């Protein structure tokens with residue numbers, strides 16, 4: 371399993387490539403770093419942090435633990451994502467497990483190293499959140515809602531959030547341990563001050579499968595008429611079809627009240643159809659689905675598209691670029707009959723007069 375995207379992770383390790391002499395030399399230099407032991411931050415091996423992560427290991431189900439997997443990805447792709455809190459939020463075992471996969475990928479000359487999907491996804495959401503906030507211009511105050519926020523630390527790392535009221539919605543026990551881990555991190559890093567960048571951050575304990583999550587959000591200060599960016603990163607496919615559609619409908623209802631931007635990633639049917647898959651909701655055509663719910667200006671990107679590679683997927687032969695060149699209606703790859711598993715990055719908007 372890898373960051374909630376195991377299907378893709380298992381694919382990428384199968385895709386190998388031949389290198390030029392110069393590339394091989396550079397790679398062997400880079401590989402020497404991967405032969406070294408993973409360096410863990412000191413705070414991660416403190417007794418208190420170890421005990422918090424032991425609770426996660428022993429008491430959390432795969433849904434909640436997926437938050438630590440994604441944090442591990444951000445921690446280990448730190449050459450492209452600056453998230454100083456990610457390692458502590460991820461915990462040692464997830465860091466070690468992903469580090470080992472990345473090391474194997476480097477050493478076996480895989481075209482795509484484990485975690486690259488998560489890195490691209492994170493960078494895409496970062497850039498689209500900033501663009502969405504800018505799009506509000508001088509239309510007044512705004513709020514950013516992270517549904518299934520997990521171990522996300524954007525409130526501490528994105529400067530574009532400095533005027534934003536940020537809401538993180540997740541299960542209560544996850545939010546509690548997250549706060550405890552952050553406290554430990556802040557107490558331990560006297561030299562490197564960790565400060566919140568967002569104007570304010572409100573954590574809202576709620577289960578998105580229950581009908582009352584929007585009321586919980588409102589009780590904690592969410593204002594339905596205020597410009598809003600909804601961030602649904604790595605969450606929809608963990609929900610059943612019914613619950614995912616209800617979440618999308620509740621947000622769509624808010625589009626009538628205010629200027630709204632929805633950012634979400636969707637798996638297609640092939641991605642959730644593995645026998646051992648923990649995923650449920652899918653959409654092969656989110657760009658057709660969202661307008662039927664009331665969203666407009668829907669833009670869909672695939673991994674490797676110009677706005678969704680960030681220099682990390684440049685090999686034209688990598689799996690994502692090969693998939694992009696096939697029609698989306700195609701369910702299996704014509705060359706080898708493997709399922710076309712896709713992850714769509716989708717942006718949609720709405721407004722009181724549907725003119726935003």
Ligand SMILES: C[S@@+](CC[C@H](N)C(=O)[O-])C[C@H]1O[C@@H](n2cnc3c(N)ncnc32)[C@H](O)[C@@H]1O
Pocket residue numbers: 373374433434435436437440441517518519520521522539540541544576577578579602603604605608609
């Ligand atoms: C793969 S993680 C993604 C976390 C974060 N968005 C990120 O990208 O790092 C999925 C998150 O969704 C949360 N989640 C799953 N089902 C949920 C539900 N029914 N209600 C609230 N949160 C849920 C999990 O607890 C977990 O934190």
